Amino acid sequence: MHKQDTFFSESLLNWYAENQRDLPWRGTRDPYKIWLSEIILQQTRVAQGLPYYERFIERFPTVKQLAKAEEQEVLRLWQGLGYYSRARNLHACVRKVESEYGGIFPEGYAELQKLPGIGKYTAAAIASFAFHESVPVVDGNVLRVLARYFGIAQDIGEAKNWSVFFSLAQKQLGSFPPQIFNQAIMEFGAVQCKPGMPNCETCPVRIGCYAAQEKQQLALPVKVKKTKIRPRYFTYWLVQNQEGEVAVQERKDTDIWKGLYHFPLLETESLPKEEEVLKALPAGLFIQELPSGGSVSVSPVIKHVLSHQHLFIRFIHVKEASVSQKGPWRWVNTEQLQELPKPIVIDKYLQEYLF
DNA sequence: TACGCGTGGTG
DNA sequence: TCACCAAGCGT
Numbered sequence: 001m002h003k004q005d006t007f008f009s010e011s012l013l014n015w016y017a018e019n020q021r022d023l024p025w026r027g028t029r030d031p032y033k034i035w036l037s038e039i040i041l042q043q044t045r046v047a048q049g050l051p052y053y054e055r056f057i058e059r060f061p062t063v064k065q066l067a068k069a070e071e072q073e074v075l076r077l078w079q080g081l082g083y084y085s086r087a088r089n090l091h092a093c094v095r096k097v098e099s100e101y102g103g104i105f106p107e108g109y110a111e112l113q114k115l116p117g118i119g120k121y122t123a124a125a126i127a128s129f130a131f132h133e134s135v136p137v138v139d140g141n142v143l144r145v146l147a148r149y150f151g152i153a154q155d156i157g158e159a160k161n162w163s164v165f166f167s168l169a170q171k172q173l174g175s176f177p178p179q180i181f182n183q184a185i186m187e188f189g190a191v192q193c194k195p196g197m198p199n200c201e202t203c204p205v206r207i208g209c210y211a212a213q214e215k216q217q218l219a220l221p222v223k224v225k226k227t228k229i230r231p232r233y234f235t236y237w238l239v240q241n242q243e244g245e246v247a248v249q250e251r252k253d254t255d256i257w258k259g260l261y262h263f264p265l266l267e268t269e270s271l272p273k274e275e276e277v278l279k280a281l282p283a284g285l286f287i288q289e290l291p292s293g294g295s296v297s298v299s300p301v302i303k304h305v306l307s308h309q310h311l312f313i314r315f316i317h318v319k320e321a322s323v324s325q326k327g328p329w330r331w332v333n334t335e336q337l338q339e340l341p342k343p344i345v346i347d348k349y350l351q352e353y354l355f
Numbered sequence: 356t357a358c359g360c361g362t363g364g365t366g
Numbered sequence: 367t368c369a370c371c372a373a374g375c376g377t
Contacts, residue, residue: 038373040373041373042374043360044362045363046373048372082362085360122373139374140371140373195371197366223371254377256359
């Protein structure tokens with residue numbers, strides 16, 4: 001390989017040696033810690049995920065301890081982080097590792113992908129960081145860095161283009177230590193070659209960079225796909241019984257906040273009128289037993305309502321998609337709704353109705 | 356394969 | 367203010 005061929009990779013390695021952040025999952029080869037950090041960091045910034053990582057490691061230092069936990073406790077620790085299927089798969093994953101792999105994570109890139117919640121990226125991360133397997137990671141950072149440096153205009157949102165970037169990443173990885181190169185290229189993307197305008201003035205590879213030379217930093221990478229947002233109006237009834245307990249409902253459908261708890265609600269496509277809200281008031285409330293442990297995980301809106309200690313109807317505007325919720329209520333003490341997540345989108349049309 | 360899943364930061 | 371998007375994955 002000619003020197004010119006390794007300029008990009010060697011520059012990244014040098015940059016990483018000087019600029020890497022000190023993070024708790026770095027400098028370990030424990031696959032459990034690496035796996036946990038990777039799941040938490042999927043589509044999530046370090047600053048947002050870091051406190052969750054610390055709490056999970058403190059509460060569940062080992063595979064065995066996490067595998068023994070109830071799913072509700074795992075969800076409760078995950079509250080506020082979003083993408084709750086990650087928490088359910090996290091739990092299912094350690095249970096599978098415990099039952100089918102003797103509590104030890106399997107080593108191979110292919111074998112790791114058989115575990116729930118572990119796809120190509122996470123498998124590559126674990127295989128390279130923990131087991132030094134020479135397989136490239138391809139995440140949002142890598143896609144951006146490669147697209148900009150090599151001037152690749154293919155849509156990173158199209159699945160068929162993934163192999164283009166994988167092959168290029170593999171070529172750049174070459175025979176460099178995968179556990180270092182993979183961290184380096186991702187860290188470079190997160191810190192230096194950021195989304196939006198990158199720090200080209202201080203960039204060690206700007207000389208060879210297509211985007212920097214052609215001023216295409218904001219045009220690359222190309223991503224056509226747009227996430228479409230449609231408004232959802234959730235009107236909650238905060239219902240209290242004579243013991244001061246509040247009616248809540250577990251969200252079981254495949255929809256946002258699955259597995260978390262909500263107040264009884266009416267969902268509409270537009271802001272409902274008062275008569276509509278009152279007409280839809282649920283008639284058949286009944287009492288159920290709580291999940292074991294007497295503590296439940298709750299969705300973000302509940303925290304907002306409880307924190308203001310209102311007994312009102314609220315209109316919550318949520319920018320997501322899907323179906324409304326039907327099913328049984330249960331009563332819980334407000335003290336049981338512990339360690340609540342932060343509220344999401346709170347609407348500006350809030351109205352209040354005293355019961 | 357395309358789409359849905361959360362929350363928070365950014366320009 | 368708001369569109370974009372962030373260490374992706376499952377279906």
